[in-house]
Amino acid sequence: xxxxxxxxxxxxxxxxxxxxxxxxxxxxxxxxxxxxxxxxxxxxxxxxxxxxxxxxxxxxxxxxxxxxxxxxxxxxxxxxxxxxxxxxxxxxxxxxxxxxxxxxxxxxxxxxxxxxxxxxxxxxxxxxxxxxxxxxxxxxxxxxxxxxxxxxxxxxxxxxxxxxxxxxxxxxxxxxxxxxxxxxxxxxxxxxxxxxxxxxxxxxxxxxxxxxxxxxxxxxxxxxxxxxxxx
Amino acid sequence: xxxxxxxxxxxxxxxxxxxxxxxxxxxxxxxxxxxxxxxxxxxxxxxxxxxxxxxxxxxxxxxxxxxxxxxxxxxxxxxxxxxxxxxxxxxxxxxxxxxxxxxxxxxxxxxxxxxxxxxxxxxxxxxxxxxxxxxxxxxxxxxxxxxxxxxxxxxxxxxxxxxxxxxxxxxxxxxxxxxxxxxxxxxxxxxxxxxxxxxxxxxxxxxxxxxxxxxxxxxxxxxxxxxxxxx
Numbered sequence: 001x002x003x004x005x006x007x008x009x010x011x012x013x014x015x016x017x018x019x020x021x022x023x024x025x026x027x028x029x030x031x032x033x034x035x036x037x038x039x040x041x042x043x044x045x046x047x048x049x050x051x052x053x054x055x056x057x058x059x060x061x062x063x064x065x066x067x068x069x070x071x072x073x074x075x076x077x078x079x080x081x082x083x084x085x086x087x088x089x090x091x092x093x094x095x096x097x098x099x100x101x102x103x104x105x106x107x108x109x110x111x112x113x114x115x116x117x118x119x120x121x122x123x124x125x126x127x128x129x130x131x132x133x134x135x136x137x138x139x140x141x142x143x144x145x146x147x148x149x150x151x152x153x154x155x156x157x158x159x160x161x162x163x164x165x166x167x168x169x170x171x172x173x174x175x176x177x178x179x180x181x182x183x184x185x186x187x188x189x190x191x192x193x194x195x196x197x198x199x200x201x202x203x204x205x206x207x208x209x210x211x212x213x214x215x216x217x218x219x220x221x222x223x224x225x226x227x228x229x230x231x
Numbered sequence: 232x233x234x235x236x237x238x239x240x241x242x243x244x245x246x247x248x249x250x251x252x253x254x255x256x257x258x259x260x261x262x263x264x265x266x267x268x269x270x271x272x273x274x275x276x277x278x279x280x281x282x283x284x285x286x287x288x289x290x291x292x293x294x295x296x297x298x299x300x301x302x303x304x305x306x307x308x309x310x311x312x313x314x315x316x317x318x319x320x321x322x323x324x325x326x327x328x329x330x331x332x333x334x335x336x337x338x339x340x341x342x343x344x345x346x347x348x349x350x351x352x353x354x355x356x357x358x359x360x361x362x363x364x365x366x367x368x369x370x371x372x373x374x375x376x377x378x379x380x381x382x383x384x385x386x387x388x389x390x391x392x393x394x395x396x397x398x399x400x401x402x403x404x405x406x407x408x409x410x411x412x413x414x415x416x417x418x419x420x421x422x423x424x425x426x427x428x429x430x431x432x433x434x435x436x437x438x439x440x441x442x443x444x445x446x447x448x449x450x451x452x453x454x455x456x457x458x459x460x461x462x
Contacts, residue, residue, distance in 0.1 A: 017245065017248065049280045049281045049361070050280045050363045050392060051280060051385045051388060077391060077393065077394060078391055078392075078393050079387065079390050079391050100364070100368075100394055102333065102364035129364070130280070130363065130391070130392075131362055131363070131364060132281045132361065133332075133333035133362060134333050134365075150282070152381065152383040152409070153282025154282045156312050157281055159310050159312070160281070160308060160309055160310050160312065160361070161281060161309075162308065163331055178409065178412060178413075181409060182409075208414075
């Protein structure tokens with residue numbers, strides 16, 4: 001139970017309790033979404049396995065995103081290492097330490113917003129706890145779900161963790177610089193994403209070399225333009 | 232809620248429900264443990280992030296473990312890919328597909344045992360769902376917790392996911408063959424493990440080159456000798 005976690009214990013956690021938790025979260029998330037849209041802020045829920053390169057992608061994005069005001073919250077069970085890294089990269093970042101919880105929820109994000117000048121941002125990234133399962137279940141008021149999937153993780157992850165990829169608007173295939181050193185079939189990996197994602201969109205990136213980061217920024221800019229028209 | 236998951240929702244899931252879930256699991260796990268000890272089977276709970284190399288380590292182990300009767304169950308949300316791989320490597324393996332659940336529990340392992348001739352084994356590996364948080368919370372009747380941590384995941388994972396490493400008897404640092412291609416400070420990574428693990432034991436391995444696999448097998452053999460004396 002992550003000391004408090006009932007993941008998968010659907011036989012034991014009463015259905016009413018489960019429904020109440022998700023309904024409460026959805027209500028809070030809808031409230032957050034209204035605020036983000038109203039302020040013209042593009043909110044992204046950035047998910048992925050531990051060490052998939054979420055923070056590194058944001059650092060690389062900040063390096064080339066001149067004039068774009070970026071803020072973030074970084075979820076981890078412990079430490080504020082990622083928020084510190086993001087701040088050093090010029091991103092207004094706040095850590096959310098979850099204790100034993102394996103994902104963020106709308107209440108945690110809402111509370112953290114008190115520490116980020118989110119209304120003045122162009123892009124607000126919610127860097128979720130490293131986990132390829134539960135973060136996908138909790139709506140955080142984001143405009144889009146983005147999954148960082150490292151090519152070191154293997155071809156079949158989309159098939160083995162469908163919950164995550166079913167809800168992904170974009171997958172960033174990270175650590176592309178390692179491709180020459182891996183026995184990885186990238187065509188198979190992208191093919192597996194196409195089998196699971198309702199609308200498959202994939203950008204190959206390397207935070208180390210900067211490859212693909214401009215394409216990701218273009219995707220963000222296009223997504224933000226839509227938000228701007230809605231505001 | 233992983234569609235059924237209340238991870239971290241300690242404010243909403245009644246404490247009594249949480250306690251009931253863990254108590255029920257602990258009861259089942261104790262029952263499993265009795266059986267494993269009685270039969271002289273070394274049971275290992277092998278955990279780690281998605282793509283950390285758990286299956287690859289078992290394949291490499293089987294290649295050099297002549298005469299050792301190895302069986303396994305492999306947990307994943309979907310697919311039986313890992314069990315298929317293990318069977319091809321000579322391991323008597325059964326898949327456990329969890330649906331949306333992010334970890335195994337004692338009931339799932341118990342049910343899967345009907346499909347594995349576990350009493351005839353020397354080593355029974357429970358390959359948990361790829362997740363660096365929740366699998367550590369659920370006792371499965373194992374003798375030892377082993378965590379596969381890929382060096383591609385970065386130095387600070389032990390500090391960011393303390394729940395997992397606090398309960399680890401051994402950490403396998405995997406994918407060592409990639410070390411020359413990574414900006415990784417291995418001393419810092421091992422130092423961080425030492426900060427979190429109560430009794431730090433680390434073996435560096437590469438399933439690709441076979442490096443370290445013999446040391447891991449030696450560790451298993453020593454562990455099994457203790458079980459044998461208890462039986």
